[in-house]
Amino acid sequence: MNVSARQLRCFLTLARLRSFTRAAEQLHISQAGLSAMMRDLETQFGCRLFDRTTRVVALTPEGAQLVPSAERMLSELNFAALRMGNTAAAAKRQLSVAVSPVVASSFFPEVCEDFASQHPDVTVKLHDVNKEQMPAMIESGEVDVGFGSFLNPAAGIDRVALFNCHLLCVAQPGRLTLTHRAGDALPRTRWKQLPDLPILAAPATDTTQMLIDAQLAQIGRANEERPTYHSMQLIIAMAARGFGVGIVPSFALPVALRFGVEVARLQAPLVDLAFYRIVRKGRELPPTVAPFVQAVVRTAKAMCAL
Numbered sequence: 001m002n003v004s005a006r007q008l009r010c011f012l013t014l015a016r017l018r019s020f021t022r023a024a025e026q027l028h029i030s031q032a033g034l035s036a037m038m039r040d041l042e043t044q045f046g047c048r049l050f051d052r053t054t055r056v057v058a059l060t061p062e063g064a065q066l067v068p069s070a071e072r073m074l075s076e077l078n079f080a081a082l083r084m085g086n087t088a089a090a091a092k093r094q095l096s097v098a099v100s101p102v103v104a105s106s107f108f109p110e111v112c113e114d115f116a117s118q119h120p121d122v123t124v125k126l127h128d129v130n131k132e133q134m135p136a137m138i139e140s141g142e143v144d145v146g147f148g149s150f151l152n153p154a155a156g157i158d159r160v161a162l163f164n165c166h167l168l169c170v171a172q173p174g175r176l177t178l179t180h181r182a183g184d185a186l187p188r189t190r191w192k193q194l195p196d197l198p199i200l201a202a203p204a205t206d207t208t209q210m211l212i213d214a215q216l217a218q219i220g221r222a223n224e225e226r227p228t229y230h231s232m233q234l235i236i237a238m239a240a241r242g243f244g245v246g247i248v249p250s251f252a253l254p255v256a257l258r259f260g261v262e263v264a265r266l267q268a269p270l271v272d273l274a275f276y277r278i279v280r281k282g283r284e285l286p287p288t289v290a291p292f293v294q295a296v297v298r299t300a301k302a303m304c305a306l
Contacts, residue, residue, distance in 0.1 A: 015050075097146070103147060148278075170262070188267045
């Protein structure tokens with residue numbers, strides 16, 4: 001059986017008005033179309049629903065039995081449509097975002113401020129989580145979108161690069177050998193000019209640390225004993241107190257500046273890593289994702305010396 005809501009609505013209108021002419025007018029269809037629809041409905045139920053004469057249309061006993069069931073089914077469908085519409089409207093007013101703690105504290109308050117100035121009716125829920133957790137949160141639908149430096153693609157995740165970050169060296173003021181160039185937002189230093197201090201590092205399994213280690217190997221410093229921290233903020237804080245030098249992506253620049261460290265862009269070679277937006281593959285995204293991404297790019301370019 002394949003009874004449509006439209007057929008049930010037409011059936012109830014005809015049952016109420018008892019006239020094909022008036023029912024067709026109210027439903028904005030032809031009498032022939034309404035008659036064909038009722039014949040199809042009768043065929044599916046295997047019985048006559050109306051007795052028709054040239055002057056009157058009357059419900060059969062079977063048709064009268066169908067009326068309360070049809071009313072209930074249409075009522076439930078209308079309620080479901082209303083509930084889903086309310087859910088969709090609420091989704092348009094909310095955006096759930098995942099970022100790593102250092103990105104969250106670095107420039108995402110300003111991102112949220114930028115976005116709110118254009119979309120004051122949308123509530124942004126910010127989740128500061130380890131980037132390893134983000135793909136699972138994206139796939140489950142717990143969050144709409146995530147941001148970070150995801151070097152390895154993941155199954156089920158759509159990854160789009162938004163901009164490139166640079167690797168920066170952070171240290172206590174006076175510890176770095178700096179080169180200043182006109183027009184540069186930051187001074188530069190060479191990998192070979194890293195001071196003879198412990199290199200404060202993230203765990204070796206961290207994808208950004210792998211990039212750093214590859215460059216340290218080129219200058220013979222990959223296998224040094226060094227303090228290891230899971231928190232990029234702690235790396236910067238320890239560097240600020242003179243316990244070593246840190247190497248961090250430029251998206252952490254606002255955090256570094258708050259700690260008062262000396263900051264330089266590492267060169268010879270310059271090493272870039274992409275900053276990504278990630279969402280679940282195949283998912284229809286909330287309309288607020290695109291303008292939020294634009295706010296992320298604008299703010300990062302303004303604050304992170306890209």
